[in-house]
Amino acid sequence: MxxxxxxxxxxxxxxxxxxxxxxxxxxxxxxxxxxxxxxxxxxxxxxxxxxxxxxxxxxxxxxxxxxxxxxxxxxxxxxxxxxxxxxxxxxxxxxxxxxxxxxxxxxxETAGSASDPAAGLDAARLLQTLAPRQRAVLYLTWIEGCTDKEAGGILGIRPATIRVHRFRGMQILRRLVREQ
Amino acid sequence: MTKDEKVQQLRREIERWSRRPPSRSPQMARRAVLTRLDERSPGRRWGLGWAAAAAVVVAALGLGILTSRSQLRLDQPVRTASLDPMPRAAEGMVVYQLESGATLYVPLAGAAPRLQGTGADKSVKGERR
CATH class of the missing domain: 1.10.1740.10 (RNA polymerase sigma factor, region 2, helix turn helix motif)
Known part of the structure; x- marks a missing residue:
């Protein structure tokens, strides 16, 4: 408190x-x-x-x-x-x-700078596989904790479009994580 | 490790990675940005500067139009290519062929004279003599 x-x-x-x-x-x-x-x-x-x-x-x-x-x-x-x-x-x-x-x-050189050998995850490389908008949306909503409306305001796109980009971005990341 | 755990770990990893200290310190960034700023043109003055520049351009264009019109006034000498005017009495006007290639139509009564042809895209307003 x-x-x-x-x-x-x-x-x-x-x-x-x-x-x-x-x-x-x-x-x-x-x-x-x-x-x-x-x-x-x-x-x-x-x-x-x-x-x-x-x-x-x-x-x-x-x-x-x-x-x-x-x-x-x-x-x-x-x-x-x-x-x-x-x-x-x-x-x-x-x-x-x-x-x-x-x-x-x-x-x-950007890839590998964030590698986590213990987990076998490479944040930079995984992020690079996403389309620019997917990456932007995922970063703002998933990492920074912005609401869809806030992220939409920052990127100049509608909240519904934010949800679509996030869904597709997460699909790609889950698939890549599974493959690693 | 499950897939969801891996995804959560990826999230933490991205957050940790993006929050690493920048290679340029805030003080270095400050110096770099300040050297790029034009100290004489802060904030609002940029807007006022653009407005002033636009006003100057509009004034110059207006002055140019007035000047070009004054050059076409008929109470000033008009150099003609043909020595004699070509009267078109039937049409109620006298026609001059100018050196510039334009044609000057001077109605015998009533309406204002007008120019046609090269360099004469505006009608001419002038005093009749």
Whole structure:
């Protein structure tokens, strides 16, 4: 009980701090935007990694997304939701990039970086076998715990389509896990 | 290990793997992003800058149209290829063949003169002399 109260309080404090940084950054304070970058960087990179199924490009894409976000900061209607807004920008950039990338161009070093010899599971390699949207949907709903509506909002697709991608993605993963 | 257990293990593995610390620290990312920002064009000013640029373009286009129209005014000298106008009394107008290849129709009464042909896609409004 106490732990959950503390978690909520911490989350609210973080939200209000990020909102203050957005308001300062909108006024042209680049240092405030730098603080915002520092505080959201790790979470955004984790999201990009999960969506891309590898980390070769994840950090570059997040960096580009943050530069893009700076130029569009004045368009953010609810500064208190800046984290969700940044996640949406990163997620859409990752999805767009993954679609353009042809399968034979997959960086080989990304596979194996997450191998778990004890279990015989290779998270990166298994994720790479999924279509970009399936991977994005599975990561957002299965790993990050987003609802179908939230994931749909981030990816710009309907919740019903989210369910279809998740179902198909899970089918593929179950089959691959069985074969391993 | 059952299939479901393996799937759950895969889930934990993906989560652990995606949460590894990035190779660039937050401080490095901050420096990299800030160097890319144009400090003179923060946030809202970008929008205002685009609006100002659009206004300048519209003004320039408007000025260009007015200028081109003023060049076609009939109260200014018109250089003609044919020395004599070709009267078309029956049609109620005088026709000039211009050096540019366009044809200038000047009605004898009433309606405004107009240009047709090369470089004359607009009708001409001018004072009759």
């Amino acid at each position: 106490t732990a959950s109260v503390l978690t909520v309080a911490f989350s609210e404090q973080r939200t209000s701090e990020l909102e203050a940084l957005v308001l300062r950054a909108r006024g042209g304070d680049t240092e405030a935007y730098g603080d915002l970058v520092e505080r959201t960087w790790s979470d955004l990179v984790a999201l990009a990694r999960g969506m891309l199924g590898g980390d070769a490009e994840a950090e570059d894409l997040v960096q580009e997304a943050l530069v893009h976000a700076w130029k569009r900061l004045w368009m953010l209607r609810q500064p208190e939701k800046v984290e969700a807004w940044l996640r949406r920008i990163v997620a859409r950039r990752c999805l767009s990039w993954a679609r353009r990338r042809r399968p034979q161009e997959l960086p080989p």
